Amino acid sequence: MDDGRDDAPVPAPPEPDDVADLWDLDDPLAAAGYDEAIAARLAPALADRPERRPARVARIEYGGCHLVTADGRRPGVARLPRASTYDDDRAETPLAVGDWVAVERDSSDDRLLAVDVAPRERRVGRRDPSRELLEQVLAANVAAVLVVHPLDRPLRPGRIERSLVVAHEGGAQPIVVATKIDLDLPGAWQAVRDAVPPDVPAVAVSKRDGRGLDEVLALLPRGETTALIGESGAGKSSIINALLGQNVLQTGSVRARDAKGRHTTTARELVPLDGTGTCLLDTPGTRELGMVRDTGGLAAAFSDIEELAAGCRFADCRHDREAGCAVIAAVEAGALPDQRRRSFLELRAEIEELDGKREDRERRLGEGRRPRR
Ligand SMILES: Nc1nc2c(ncn2[C@@H]2O[C@H](COP(=O)(O)OP(=O)(O)OP(=O)(O)O)[C@@H](O)[C@H]2O)c(=O)[nH]1
Ligand SMILES: [Mg+2]
Ligand SMILES: [Zn+2]
Structure with missing residues (x-):
């Protein structure tokens, strides 16, 4: 959240064209x-x-x-x-x-x-910040998600993994996009690359010199909608403007002190990339990206751990401290970063906690419904 303590005066944003005009198409x-x-x-x-x-x-x-x-x-x-x-x-x-x-x-x-x-086909959803057992749908009917991370901000451990679970859980294909590569921050891009599993595409881009934008464009599923998620100031709206070739969405400066965004985008917005059905969906910066339930997103986002788990001695191994755990063995052998294992345990714990609460609530509701004698 922007705490209002600005280090630099906010420059007036460039006057955007009207977003509605983008839809003046045949x-x-x-x-x-x-x-x-x-x-x-x-x-x-x-x-x-x-x-x-x-x-x-x-x-x-x-x-x-x-x-x-x-x-x-x-x-x-x-x-x-x-x-x-x-x-x-x-x-x-x-x-x-x-x-x-x-x-x-x-x-x-x-x-x-x-x-x-109409029934939703795929979606991006997170735990509703005010009603934790419910899912808040951020974007409906999306085939892909651009997980946008700005290289001028610290990469919080687990943030990318969390975003990947959210994408997979909604049935959407994740693509990681690291912005501001033009700032030449040593090690920042490598850190992102290291946090992304090899089966997920990751691209470094710059709106300043245009690097990586063609690659992002080529990765967008044609005729489908791709949503952009990421914290405020990540450069989500900037990517869309760059891909559209016009400054139609408002972008905002970040604070000088810590490069935090100022929550420039205030509503989710669907825009057509061209006339062919390929669309982009901008979202306001999200700090919280809570898990809500798991119907396979966790395994899809951690396919490396799933594969290793086949070699664990116990079929119900938690990869925590069990004997004969192939995941822990892989960490000890240097084949799997322990941070990745810890992210997995953290996200699983979050989902299990909510599942527990959900069961409690169902039990209470069930008791309430029993006919009185
Ligand atoms: N140097 C550099 N700055 C960038 C790049 N992309 C975005 N920025 C800057 O980062 C700031 C935030 O960009 P936005 O596009 O408004 O970020 P956002 O993710 O849409 O932020 P919210 O709408 O607040 O969620 C702006 O000052 C942009 O000019 C980039 O590739 N390079
Ligand atoms: Mg924005
Ligand atoms: Zn194990």
Whole structure:
């Protein structure tokens, strides 16, 4: 969080063009990635309802949202069946940027009404900072995630691993992007490279000299949406501007003292990269990236540990202090950094703690539901 103690005056940000203008395209829906598969997912919400149209959520703000329709990006509001926030199995973020929705025209004003949401295919979610058993969806229907780390800030142990678990858990392909390579900070890029497992692409980029941007572009899944996550000041909005070739998103300076960002981006925003359906989804800087549950993301992000675990003496080995642990043996042999093993244990502990709380809560609810005699 920006604590407000600024070391340098904040320069006025460059006046951005209007983001909505990016959607002034021949076929805005196709530019947002609309295709037959999405039409099929939306079909139940549109069937026999000629007044309804497909749209994609481009931005959500207090009191409204912005929706990409066949006519471009338009203001709207959501009027959705209220999702339960207490029954954890059904609770989900009712509307997220990147969602495909059915819209109607509101008769009382000229805003669009989002009235139904298609099932999400893939997503980026984290533990809701205020309701820990729930997932907060940061981005819906994304095929890839750019995990953005600024080389002018210390690499917190476990931060990259955590981001990779979040990406894998949502079914999205992670790509690590280290920004500000032009600052020539000794060892910083190597430290990032060392924290990223070999099966995950990692690219160093600079918005100043353009290094690495073509490589990032080539890694983006075509026709799909890629979300950017990372702390404030990482350079997420700068990457998008650089890839678009125009300064359409606001970027902010970082504090001189510690290069911390100032939370310049305040809302998630979907932008089309070109007209072909490839999109980028900017997010505000996130400090917290809590685990919420694990349905395979942990194993996918730690495939090296999973492979080693096959050689542990006990099938339920915790790789903590057990005898015959192949993971510990690999650490002792110098084949696996112990930091990686510790990150794994930490993330697993976080997930297990929440699973425990969830079970407690279900048990309590179950008792409450028993018929009284
Ligand atoms: N030298 C250098 N500075 C960069 C680079 N990329 C971003 N910056 C600077 O880093 C600062 C933060 O960039 P933003 O793009 O606003 O960062 P952000 O991740 O969008 O931050 P939030 O919106 O606050 O989450 C700005 O002053 C950028 O000019 C880079 O490659 N090299
Ligand atoms: Mg930003
Ligand atoms: Zn083990």
